[in-house]
Amino acid sequence: MIDVRDVQKWIQNGTRRVDILKGLSLRIPAGQFVAIIGASGSGKSTLLGLLAGLDTPSAGEIWLDGVPVHSLDEGALAEVRGRKIGFVFQSYQLIPTLTALENVLLPYELNMEGNGLEVARELLRAVGLGDRMHHYPVQLSGGEQQRVALARAFVVSPPIVMADEPTGNLDSTTGHLVLDLLLERKRHANTTLVLVTHDPDLAARADRRIVLRDGMIVDDTLPEENGSPSSAEELRIHG
Ligand SMILES: Nc1ncnc2c1ncn2[C@@H]1O[C@H](COP(=O)(O)OP(=O)(O)O)[C@@H](O)[C@H]1O
Numbered sequence: 001m002i003d004v005r006d007v008q009k010w011i012q013n014g015t016r017r018v019d020i021l022k023g024l025s026l027r028i029p030a031g032q033f034v035a036i037i038g039a040s041g042s043g044k045s046t047l048l049g050l051l052a053g054l055d056t057p058s059a060g061e062i063w064l065d066g067v068p069v070h071s072l073d074e075g076a077l078a079e080v081r082g083r084k085i086g087f088v089f090q091s092y093q094l095i096p097t098l099t100a101l102e103n104v105l106l107p108y109e110l111n112m113e114g115n116g117l118e119v120a121r122e123l124l125r126a127v128g129l130g131d132r133m134h135h136y137p138v139q140l141s142g143g144e145q146q147r148v149a150l151a152r153a154f155v156v157s158p159p160i161v162m163a164d165e166p167t168g169n170l171d172s173t174t175g176h177l178v179l180d181l182l183l184e185r186k187r188h189a190n191t192t193l194v195l196v197t198h199d200p201d202l203a204a205r206a207d208r209r210i211v212l213r214d215g216m217i218v219d220d221t222l223p224e225e226n227g228s229p230s231s232a233e234e235l236r237i238h239g
């Protein structure tokens with residue numbers, strides 16, 4: 001469903017070209033849980049922004065369900081993003097004048113008719129913020145804001161959720177709450193998850209780990225390569 005073909009990203013800095021991503025290719029099928037890992041500065045956030053259509057590649061192609069997102073104009077891109085992708089920014093990007101509940105409802109009101117109030121409340125409860133719904137962002141800790149941003153990403157039940165360090169500011173208890181929410185959505189809604197993370201627990205639960213170094217993929221552990229139970233089963237039957 002996400003097909004990245006030889007994508008490069010560079011920034012022109014005066015006469016000097018700074019290469020950030022140096023030709024990446026990958027395919028992410030629907031329902032896969034992918035962890036993108038790598039040292040700070042390796043290009044993780046840049047890659048995630050390109051996958052989400054928040055930024056455009058300098059070269060190469062990105063296809064989302066057969067749609068060439070690399071060649072869409074801003075309006076068309078925003079439309080695809082709104083329908084298909086829930087995004088959790090590293091900096092949360094909550095609206096300061098809206099309460100936690102209103103922030104979570106925002107994409108719902110932009111994207112659908114009807115009333116997502118109950119869905120929004122359920123998501124806030126699921127991330128442990130049942131008693132913080134009417135607080136404003138400034139009244140919330142960093143970890144609480146991060147969880148509001150996560151609830152907001154899921155409110156329209158998008159087929160794909162992308163998050164930049166979704167447990168970066170959480171203690172281990174709330175980190176597990178968030179992980180539970182992610183896995184529950186993947187199981188019940190077959191949500192494709194693409195997460196940038198430093199969290200070894202989170203990375204360990206992913207179906208696949210993509211390691212970036214200096215703007216290149218240096219390791220890509222696919223589930224098949226681990227010898228999944230089904231392929232082991234087949235070997236036993238046929239071998
Ligand atoms: N707009 C920009 N201008 C110049 N350099 C940038 C810009 N955005 C990112 N970079 C550089 O690209 C590299 C990768 O950045 P980033 O994708 O944020 O890495 P990560 O998320 O893995 O820490 C870093 O060296 C960063 O400084």
Ligand SMILES: [Mg+2]
Nearest residue numbers: 044045090164
């Ligand atoms: Mg980053």
